[in-house]
Amino acid sequence: MKRYPGHDLDAAGIPSVRRRMVTAIVAFGLFAVAALVMAPLVGPTRLDFARVFDWSIPFRDNVDAQIFFVARLPRALAGALVGAALASAGVVFQALLRNPLATPFTLGVSAGAALGAMLAITFPASLHLAGIPAVPVASFFGAVGAVGIVYALASARHHGLSTEVLLLAGVTLNSFFSALILFVQYLADFSQTLRTVRWLMGDLDVAGYGPILAALPLTVVGLAAFAWLPRSLNLLALGTDAAASRGVDVLRTQRVAFFSASLVTGAAVSLGGPIGFIGIVVPHLVRLMVGADHRIVLPASALFGAAFLVVCDVGARTLLSPLELPVGIITAMIGGPFFLWLLVRRS
Amino acid sequence: MLQADNISFVWQQAPAARRRDAPDAEAGIHGVSLRIGSRSLVGILGPNGSGKTTLLRVLAGILQPARGRVLLDDIDLRALPRARLARRIAVVPQETHLAFDYSVLEVALMGRYPHLGAFELEGPEDLAIARDALRATGTDHLERRAFSTLSGGEKQRVIIASALAQAADVMLLDEPTASLDIGYQIGIANLLARLHEDRGITIVIATHDLNFAAGLCDSLVLVRAGRVLESGPTSEVLTGDAIERLYGVEAEVTYHERARHLTVVPLRKLAARGTTARTGPS
Numbered sequence: 001m002k003r004y005p006g007h008d009l010d011a012a013g014i015p016s017v018r019r020r021m022v023t024a025i026v027a028f029g030l031f032a033v034a035a036l037v038m039a040p041l042v043g044p045t046r047l048d049f050a051r052v053f054d055w056s057i058p059f060r061d062n063v064d065a066q067i068f069f070v071a072r073l074p075r076a077l078a079g080a081l082v083g084a085a086l087a088s089a090g091v092v093f094q095a096l097l098r099n100p101l102a103t104p105f106t107l108g109v110s111a112g113a114a115l116g117a118m119l120a121i122t123f124p125a126s127l128h129l130a131g132i133p134a135v136p137v138a139s140f141f142g143a144v145g146a147v148g149i150v151y152a153l154a155s156a157r158h159h160g161l162s163t164e165v166l167l168l169a170g171v172t173l174n175s176f177f178s179a180l181i182l183f184v185q186y187l188a189d190f191s192q193t194l195r196t197v198r199w200l201m202g203d204l205d206v207a208g209y210g211p212i213l214a215a216l217p218l219t220v221v222g223l224a225a226f227a228w229l230p231r232s233l234n235l236l237a238l239g240t241d242a243a244a245s246r247g248v249d250v251l252r253t254q255r256v257a258f259f260s261a262s263l264v265t266g267a268a269v270s271l272g273g274p275i276g277f278i279g280i281v282v283p284h285l286v287r288l289m290v291g292a293d294h295r296i297v298l299p300a301s302a303l304f305g306a307a308f309l310v311v312c313d314v315g316a317r318t319l320l321s322p323l324e325l326p327v328g329i330i331t332a333m334i335g336g337p338f339f340l341w342l343l344v345r346r347s
Numbered sequence: 348m349l350q351a352d353n354i355s356f357v358w359q360q361a362p363a364a365r366r367r368d369a370p371d372a373e374a375g376i377h378g379v380s381l382r383i384g385s386r387s388l389v390g391i392l393g394p395n396g397s398g399k400t401t402l403l404r405v406l407a408g409i410l411q412p413a414r415g416r417v418l419l420d421d422i423d424l425r426a427l428p429r430a431r432l433a434r435r436i437a438v439v440p441q442e443t444h445l446a447f448d449y450s451v452l453e454v455a456l457m458g459r460y461p462h463l464g465a466f467e468l469e470g471p472e473d474l475a476i477a478r479d480a481l482r483a484t485g486t487d488h489l490e491r492r493a494f495s496t497l498s499g500g501e502k503q504r505v506i507i508a509s510a511l512a513q514a515a516d517v518m519l520l521d522e523p524t525a526s527l528d529i530g531y532q533i534g535i536a537n538l539l540a541r542l543h544e545d546r547g548i549t550i551v552i553a554t555h556d557l558n559f560a561a562g563l564c565d566s567l568v569l570v571r572a573g574r575v576l577e578s579g580p581t582s583e584v585l586t587g588d589a590i591e592r593l594y595g596v597e598a599e600v601t602y603h604e605r606a607r608h609l610t611v612v613p614l615r616k617l618a619a620r621g622t623t624a625r626t627g628p629s
Contacts, residue, residue, distance in 0.1 A: 017468050098446035228465070235457055237446040242506075244409045246513060247433030247461035292447040295468075 028303035040072035087305020090279025107170030111177035116142020143266030202275035202328025222264030277335020354415035390564035433461035458512030500531030
């Protein structure tokens with residue numbers, strides 16, 4: 001018999017959901033903070049922890065602090081932001097599609113983003129926006145385009161939003177965009193192709209805090225919308241009719257889930273590229289630890305996703321040091337076998 | 348009292364896009380009027396594709412009728428906010444596959460949704476109500492089990508418990524015994540009869556199982572091709588003639604002394620009349 005954690009009321013009669021929520025958020029939160037502080041200390045140049053945070057040394061003389069705050073912390077922060085975004089978006093997409101094997105990229109958001117990035121890399125002259133880096137902006141708009149197409153298809157000719165059409169349209173759009181990407185690549189020269197391939201690998205090698213600050217507002221808006229969802233997502237797992245008959249506004253829940261998760265995914269991909277498998281590995285590990293309740297799974301996945309990607313990125317930076325691998329390779333190498341294990345375990 | 352006032356609903360989408368999880372949903376209903384009194388136990392009978400499920404979904408307020416209206420104690424369902432409606436009418440779908448591994452208690456607690464605010468967590472009272480619902484359906488010992496590890500009959504009981512936790516006074520069930528063996532079928536029948544008796548819940552059941560309906564329901568509604576063929580007390584409505592008109596099947600309907608209700612024994616399918624709803628008489 002499989003046992004599920006939680007459910008016991010404590011002596012004071014405080015509902016266990018609250019206690020489980022607090023426990024999970026504190027535990028995963030500490031993990032995320034620890035990863036964020038420790039990650040920048042690891043690297044080819046050894047840093048002295050005490051010296052990094054020794055404010056008595058002027059910053060321009062403190063090489064340890066410079067490496068920590070200028071070279072490595074932005075990368076860790078980018079990892080945390082992207083990890084939190086993709087993991088929580090994964091949870092929301094899985095609940096929306098009622099399919100635990102869905103990922104943030106299932107509905108074509110990443111393929112759209114990739115096509116946008118590709119176009120910006122291959123035709124740089126046509127995309128000189130005033131001072132704004134073209135690749136992240138183009139990839140974000142590519143994501144928005146894909147989201148728009150998939151939503152239009154799924155809401156046409158239906159009473160509400162058809163998750164079946166959503167899924168099929170997303171999968172089809174993914175392969176169609178892949179064909180377009182190959183076409184654009186064929187037109188590109190050698191160095192552009194190299195940049196393209198590197199972008200597709202998913203990399204957190206951000207230069208400074210600028211790109212993070214650019215992606216932050218959209219991510220925050222999306223994550224704030226997530227706060228409204230968990231209880232309704234729980235009910236959706238029963239099926240749309242059962243959810244509706246228990247008082248859930250199914251269509252509104254589906255819309256908020258779809259657009260906020262797409263927004264968060266688009267922002268994350270524009271920052272780090274399509275870093276794979278975070279959105280499926282993390283939610284499943286979290287569910288194994290805390291159960292299925294989305295009120296706990298969603299915040300816990302965001303925090304664990306942040307920590308997980310930061311740790312993976314440390315591996316990417318140090319495994320073949322001084323060579324710095326794109327983190328997407330690491331997550332795919334962990335995630336691929338994990339995904340297969342899930343498939344076998346479920347059937 | 349739940350009352351359907353000349354309601355119609357027609358599916359407009361292409362056949363391929365129709366809901367695969369509810370085969371009856373593709374059938375529309377046309378000008379159906381019904382009165383379901385408080386504390387009654389009503390069965391809806393009809394062949395596949397006759398519109399039973401559609402009728403049930405319209406009565407539940409899940410689908411909006413294209414014409415006509417559904418009244419709950421003389422209030423149009425459309426005028427009721429979702430949560431208020433859910434506190435009055437609960438629905439048990441035909442079959443439930445959970446997308447994630449919730450525990451039995453968590454599923455029962457989902458019935459408390461319409462009683463809680465947007466960010467409110469279940470309190471001790473909600474927990475007590477959910478546990479009471481599990482006890483009433485004989486599933487309290489399963490409370491910590493994962494829903495996915497239960498048998499079909501246990502799952503159906505837990506879903507009924509979840510609907511019961513809604514504390515609604517009307518419960519609509521779609522084929523509650525569809526995939527259950529006779530042991531579980533009798534179990535569900537006894538459970539529904541007891542809930543009806545003890546809690547005074549109005550129960551409406553769409554079913555294919557004529558003997559299940561005959562034993563349980565005090566009145567029946569016969570639906571064919573989206574229209575009401577007949578309705579009234581079970582003893583008057585359930586006749587060999589009605590079954591022939593409904594299903595195109597010759598059947599013997601007799602009162603069974605030991606079962607103490609009407610029983611139906613199907614004898615043969617009549618060739619002249621097809622059972623396809625849409626080509627049937629209207």
